[in-house]
Amino acid sequence: MLNYLLKRIVQVVPVVLIIMIGTFLLLKLAPGDTVDALVGDMGGADPQVIARLRAEYGLDQPVWVQLLVYMKKLVQFDFGWSFVHEQPVATVLMSRLGPTLLLMLSSLFFAVSIGSVLGMIAARKAYSLTDNVISTLGLIFYATPSFFLGLMMIVLFSVKLGWLPVGGIQTIPSFYSGWDYVIDVAEHLILPTASLSLIYLALYMRLMRTSVLEVADLDYVRTARAKGAGGARLMIHHIARNALLPVITLLGVQFSTILGGSVVIETVFALPGLGQLAYQAVIQRDMNVLMGLVFLSSVLVIVVNFLIDLIYASLDSRIELS
């Protein structure tokens, strides 16, 4: 197992390096730099101030020099300083990682679990009214833009009914600690998680439905039915494990895309997450934060893919980790 892990890491290092150099050069191609964005925020500045800032940030050096300086720092795991946030990049990333991970993991959890269950139900009653209703609802949620869904939920649950907060990750100023804090954060995450998961739910539902219909036709299922296995036992014990394989594959792929999709939800609900940070970093041309983010995302995706491989191997005994 350890050998496998090490082999994977070695394979991955050149990929990450290429991604980072590519991102660096791509961002440098975009017109303007951090100081331009900063000056735009400030509403104006005189030439002396601008020149001073550029020198301070090392932006008056040629591009390849800047890249070399960055790479040199990176191999020592020094992610640099964010001039936009006035903090070390590592601090910025760590403070934003929590809300995004929480949002992503809970949305995916609900999307996969509820989606799979609905998919199983739909497959069981294929082509009936239940199936059609579930599929149509899935389609509606999938087709709705996430920002629209988010805003409509805010209008209904926060403004009209007043049940849930409008946005943010916690009540401020709050002096909650321990369980009160956990409940406060959970309350704030209900709407964003619901918006994000309703959209992805449809995907998993359809996939699970198709997968179950396929697996249900296989010989071993017929055998199990002949041996007397009833509806629920057949579905859960025999079919589900195999039907889940495509769903797990999609989950692994989706993890990367949901990181991008979280920008919209984080903006609408004012959550201090990585998605919003990435968007801001591009607009502000905050090179160091963007590079740090790319590195962090690459690491996350690799870890997730590794875990997915492990899950595969445990679900399907025909698959071996080589």
Next chain:
Amino acid sequence: MPELTRWLAPSLLGGLLAAGALFPALAADETPKRGGTLFYHMVSEQRVLNPATRASNGVYEITGKIVEPLIDRTYDGYVGVLATEWSSSEDGKTITFKLRQGVKWHDGKPFTCDDVSFTAMEFWKKLLNYSSTLQQYLEAVDCPDPHTAVFRYSRPMPLSLLVAAMPDLGHPLPKHLYEGTDYLKNPHNTAPVGTGPFKFVQYERGQYVIAERNEDYWRGKEYPYLDRIVWRFIPDRSAAAAALEAGEIHESGFIGISMADIERLSKDPRFDVGTKGYENNVAHSTIEFNHRNKALADIRVRRAIYHGLDIDRAIKTIMRGFAKPGRGPIPSAGGINYTDDVKVYEYDPEKAKALLDEAGYKPGPDGIRLRLRHRPAPWGEYTQLWAEFFAQSMREIGIDVTLLTNDAPTFLNGVYRDHDFDTANGWHQFRADPAVSTMVWLRSGAPVGTPWSNQFGYKNEKLDKMIDDAASELDPEKRAKMYHEIQRLVMEEVPIIFAIEHPFISVTSKKVKNHHNTPRWNSSSAYDTWLAE
């Protein structure tokens, strides 16, 4: 629906004016209640909370409550905050401020002239945007005693200019916390220490800033009324409007929500909506010309373009009536420096077409006389919609305008460094005195790449001289006359069209009392604000 819009804007404006007139009378009858937490909406995060390194509204909205300037502007004129008196010598090269006694920084140390001298020389002169041009001739700040600051200039500095600039550009910092440190990396840049009614408590990135009552505030034990202020960062404007309606925030300023929501909430009895409190924060929507383009270098073409713009219609539809037609670089909030006795360009498409014919730009077989590439500034609703309005208006007179999309750094580079545009529209804020940040639009000679300066390839030596003379004229009356001449010349030559002047707009819950009672309320200290709930 032209009939509807015709009565909507005037009645809306009339209703707001009436409400504005009523409001002071109501407020005066109620006794302030002590306590409560005020929630402000911030649409974007400035990330640096130091008004002596960053001159911007987003910074003042937070730090104005914590760090105070020497002078602030009220409806009764310029009033001393950390300064009590000011005077100028005959030759204008020495300006003396008497400083307030008995004021302490939030860490308990006394506020003295040393702080003013240090901040002026190290920050106002070297680091603060716009201030470094203003203070470029500042030689030294002497402290004959701990409560007198003497500013010595190598060239005459008009007192009215310096006083007008002080509310935004005159915040002293505590010397004992900044001396000897790396100024730009000093931790107090995100944890400010000032003399103001509120003390900084916490800055949670991406979420909020909290400040609480300063129990030792120099104005007296009764101030401030509020216990605490919280600024919440909500980047999505629709979510912010929802937060206002749900009562989670009390005020959204600087047009923090969409114009459609502003209009909707102006009819909601729970909110005060208006431009009161923004008289010091007026901006122009403009059309800027790249004079390197042969067609735009021709004054007839520029005048034709001005005649092709139905300004009144734009004001009704884009600004929903919260604006006025511009009369030159200096807006009506410019006080004695303003004049509207200038050449005016009525909306007259036929005249526009005639001028274009005269200049030699006749319509081709497809009806197009001229093609222009236009860069809109990406700052907000007004700039985007005004650009689209411009493009549509120009189509009517046979000019085909292509709108380029760009984000902030691309826009700034495209216009001010690479000069890669034919026309552009921006949002130009007027900062109390024309010499601070407005004349730089017209005077030639700014280095290439300086944003918000004359990068248009326009050079008028007569205008340059008028600008320089006005910047150093000490007599306020004479100075005002000089700016009137500049206003007239700019409207004759139209190097830039200063099309529409508009203040910002706030939506405030009626629970907030004494709100918007100064011409720069959102940037000011809120020491007398209280909550009735």
